[in-house]
Amino acid sequence: MNPAWALLRLASPQLPIGGYSYSQGLEMAVENGRVQDAASARRWISDQLLLNLARFEAPLLLAHCRAAVDQDWVQLAQLCEEHRASRETRELHQESRQMGYSLQQLLNGLPELDSAAREFLEQCGEPHLALGWALAARAWHISPDDALAAWLWSWLENQLAVLMKTLPLGQQAAQRLTSELLPLLQQAQQDAGRIAPQHLGSAAFGLSLACMAHERQYSRLFRS
Numbered sequence: 001m002n003p004a005w006a007l008l009r010l011a012s013p014q015l016p017i018g019g020y021s022y023s024q025g026l027e028m029a030v031e032n033g034r035v036q037d038a039a040s041a042r043r044w045i046s047d048q049l050l051l052n053l054a055r056f057e058a059p060l061l062l063a064h065c066r067a068a069v070d071q072d073w074v075q076l077a078q079l080c081e082e083h084r085a086s087r088e089t090r091e092l093h094q095e096s097r098q099m100g101y102s103l104q105q106l107l108n109g110l111p112e113l114d115s116a117a118r119e120f121l122e123q124c125g126e127p128h129l130a131l132g133w134a135l136a137a138r139a140w141h142i143s144p145d146d147a148l149a150a151w152l153w154s155w156l157e158n159q160l161a162v163l164m165k166t167l168p169l170g171q172q173a174a175q176r177l178t179s180e181l182l183p184l185l186q187q188a189q190q191d192a193g194r195i196a197p198q199h200l201g202s203a204a205f206g207l208s209l210a211c212m213a214h215e216r217q218y219s220r221l222f223r224s
Helices: 003-011 026-031 038-069 073-085 090-108 115-123 129-139 144-166 171-194 205-214
Strands: none
Touching (some): 026 205, 038 073, 038 171, 073 090, 090 129, 090 205
């Protein structure tokens, strides 16, 4: 079977986990004027990619995927705790938990998940997105590097979808922005693969503040 099918399936916005419901603070950045056009949107997303995702979120997800492939369930359980503890705001915690729960329900209904992974998933009282993503990649025989690429692509695609709903940004402008951001997406993936586990970490204060302010935003389309 063509391995591209599994990769496209994992990265598809049709994956029923509700990713379209979240903006990860971007809606608040539009509301307060930090993001107001394509140029400022590019700056916001670029900073997110290189200063946050590449330094922490992406390598942490990659570690989940590697542990799942290696069947290192002890390490995977430890990574789950680290991921859960790293959610800095109520919205980010709920986002990861709700999307992880949706992935759990999806995986439980699919025949591809092997018994060892299924047993581990059943033992997790509160699965999060990174764990679900890693087990889905394992079930569909997607390598950790490709699983990370799919996650980064789905993140970027979702951010652009948020912009098209909150800014006067059309589809052609979004595609031009995609062309500008793809090299940074590649850089983020490469940086995430090189960083040592003991050096994982970021200090995305602007993102945290935007997410906390979003909880009190008067009118909003997204859940984070």
